[in-house]
Amino acid sequence: MTAEVVNRWGSTLDSVVVYGQGAVCRRLARGCVPPGGTVRVTGLPRSMDPGPLRARVLDPPGVRVSEARVEVEAEPVGVPAPEGLRHEVERLTGEHAAARYRRDHLVHLIAEVGALRPVPPARRRDDPHRRTPVGAWLELADFVDERLAGLHTRLTEVEEVLRRAEHELDISVDKLARSSTDAPSAHVETTVSALLVIDASGAGAGGTEMELELEYAVPGAVWVPAYRLSYRQGDSSARLVMRASVAQRTGEDWTGVSVGLATADLRRGTELPKLRSIRIGRRQPATAPSGWREPPAGLADLFTGYDAAGPRPTTASRPLPVAAGPLLPPPPAPQAYGGPPVPPMDPGSYSPGSYAGHAPPARARTGAGPGSADRSFAAAPALMAPAGAPPPPPPLSSPSAGPPRPSGVELDYTDLVLSGPDEGSGRRGRLFPGSPFDPVATEHRRRAESVATLPLPGHAVRPRVSAGSFDHRFDTAARADIPSDGTWHTVTVGEIAVGLHTEYLCIPSVERTVYATSVLSNTTDQALLAGPVEVTVDDDFLLTAALPTLAPGGVRRVGLGPAEGIRVTRRTNVHESTAGLRNNITVLDHHIHVELANRLAGPVTVEVRERVPVSSETDVRIEERGEWTTPEYGIGPDHHVPGTRVRRVPLPAGGTAVLDGGYEIRMPAGKVLVGGNRRS
Known part of the structure; x- marks a missing residue:
């Protein structure tokens, strides 16, 4: 009992990186390593992904983790609170x-x-009529x-x-x-822990105090960006505070953790594709190794001493080990295979179950040394898949010649499970892909992933949608607390300096209203994702608008609503006549008159937009009048369509301005404009 208490290390959640859906958690643990080097780190959530578990020793240097696996222990609660x-x-x-x-x-x-x-009594035929008992009726x-x-x-x-x-x-x-x-549950308390084997030979004997970190992925965490924009009228810069709305239902409260926010897809594969060339001729490139090896000689005699010792005594209770690999079905047919060379990695930093490692951790679970079975593995016939598990893959078609070529599922070394001596004679000492089906953990993960269906806040956009083809990461300036309640919580990421100036825009041909806009310029090297922004002008809250995605160095416009202090009116006059030697040309003369009035306390600049017809006919001519400017299409914070004309008018406080212009359309007399000639 004392050794078990010493070998248990408590852990604290230090940092979390939230992705588009899901998160990667980092825990720290500290303690003294026993002489055997086996420790149990507790505190892991029940809903953690069945993917690989990464373990690394931070201090002292020269110490490595040689084995890491996840175990689940469940025991009834004595007296529930x-x-x-x-x-x-x-x-x-x-x-x-x-x-x-x-x-x-x-x-x-x-x-x-x-x-x-x-109810009166029944009256017989010979009985005389009786008086109604009014008193009894009234009493009732x-x-x-x-x-x-x-x-x-x-x-x-x-x-x-x-x-x-x-x-x-x-x-x-x-x-x-x-x-x-x-x-914990009302009746059962579940403990998820990581069983680690630490090789402290490079740092001295056992009993050394050291610090290590655990890294694992969990589902059930989402985030969307949000902003707060504060500026004063007349300033050329503004304070943009980036915030994030985070919701998580991972089964553990994030208390005092450093939060990172990433737009990447946590479940997206990052393996580089292999481009194979096709050659014409007799000489062909050597075939890549299939990962198959012959089973080791004498595998059946490996358990002779174990069988001679007699039956194993039964135990009252035993913790249920859960493999750290993904939930995949067992292979459908017997195959014998081994593995290609393991990619190089840092032997003092990562365990065999790390994200970058491919060495099979199942070999270390049985305590076999590096020389046991000379790293040759074999698979036996498949097991019956449990209820609710995904269907098994189709049978492999064996080639006509050469050794068997196992599938990718069978070559997933982080998911291989080594059968123990208590298995059947055809399974003991052999590796099988697929971890045991755990319906409880599957239900925990299903409940955790329910946060993906939460309704988004107003103007919010998923980070994977607004980030496009690029991935970004943002780190919070301070530690935050996010409970596992499945609701949105706001955390502050940091302050970003942006350039800003206010512009007024109106399109009188569409609406007689002037709108105020803020033109934001991102002068940093970090992108700003789309999301809601709370605009505060001169310490007064104005409105909540939608901020578009702003790339580094980009310029975008944010609408602030109608400017009630600026009035605009527009009048048009169309005159139709004929011209030419035989009056064979129709002339449509459009006169446009726009008036602006500034009732604000300061001077403003209003951008007035108009649109002239655009024709692809060679016999139709359009002549414009007025000092209107043709914008560059597709350049700047706005996207202008062909035919757009812009004029910027400065208005002093209390001042007015008059804009006159128009255009003249000359076309053959036999043609008519779409929608009629007489229109504004």
Whole structure:
């Protein structure tokens, strides 16, 4: 018991990197290594991905982790605590059911009392007519009225109690739904730990105090960017505070952690494709090794001493090991295979189950040394897949000549499980792909992934949508607390300096309204993703707008709503006539008159936009009048369509301006404009 306590190391969550969906958590643990070098690091969540677990020794140098695997221990809780939201919901549910029963009982009594009617006795044929007992009828009516009055009074009180109980129950149910999932079950306490074997030969004997880190992936975490823009009128710069709305239901509360926000896809494969050339001729390149090796000689005699020792004694309870590989089905047919050379890696930094490693951790689980079975592995017939597991892949078509070529599932070394001596004679000492099916962990992960369906805040955009083909990462300036309750929580990322100037824009041919806009320029080397931005001008909240994606060095326009202090009017006049020697040319003369009035306290510059017709016909000529400018299409913060004309007008405080212009269309008399010649 003492050795077990010494070998258990507590861990603290230090940092989290949230991706588009999912997160990678980093835990730190510190302790003294026992002489055997085996420690158990606790604190891992139940919903962690079945992918590889990365372990690395931070201090002292020269120490490496030679084995890492995940184990799950479950034990019943002795006396469950009566406190908690779940107990409160159960109590209020009972009170609500009792109040509803009393209400239904009173309603039934009221119906019974209200149905009381005087029933005269049956009259025989020879009996004379009797007088109606009016007194008895009145006494019955008085009894019914008095009884109903008391029952209705009690019903009113019970309905009020039922209403309060239903209200309190709804509040408790909502609190329970929003509460953190970092809590043990009411009857079973589950402990997820990482079993590590530390090789401290390079740092001296056992008992050395060291610090190590664990890194693992969890589902059930999402984030969207948000911003707060503050500036003062007349300034050429602004303060843009980047924030993030983060929601997580990973099963553990993130308390005092450093949060990183990335737009990358956590489940996207990063393997480089292999481009194979096709040669014509007799000489062909050598065939790549298939990863197959002959089974080691004498594999059946490896367990002779174990069988001679007799049957193994049964144990009362044993922790359930969970492999760190992905949930994949077993192979459908027997294959014998080995592995290609392992890519080089840092022997003092990563365990065999790390993200970059490919060495099979299952060999180390049985305590076999580097020389056992000379690193040759074999697979036996497939197992029956459990209920709810994905269907097995189709059978492999063996080539006509040469050794068997196992599939990619069978070559996934991080997912191989070595069968122990208690397995059948055809399985012991052989490797099988696929980890044991764990329905409890699958249910935890399914509940964690429910945060992906949360409704987004207003103007929010998923980071994978707004980032496009590039990936970005943002780190928070301070540590944050994010509970595992599946609701949005806002954290501050940092402050970004952006260039800003206010412009006023109007298109009087579409709407007689002038709109205020802020032109933002990103002068940093970091992209700004699309999301909601709260605009504050002179310490007064203005509105919440949608900020578009702003690349480094990019310029975009953000609308601030109508500018009520600037008025615009527009009048048009169309005159149709003919020209030419035989009046064979139709002339449409359009006169445009625009008036602007500034009622603001300071000077402004208004950009007025108009549009002239564009024709591809060679016999149609369009002549313009006025000092209008043709913008460069596709350049700048706006996308202009062909035919757009722009004019920038400075307006002093209280000043007005008049813009006159127009265009003349000359076309053959037999042609007519689409929609009619007389239009504005």
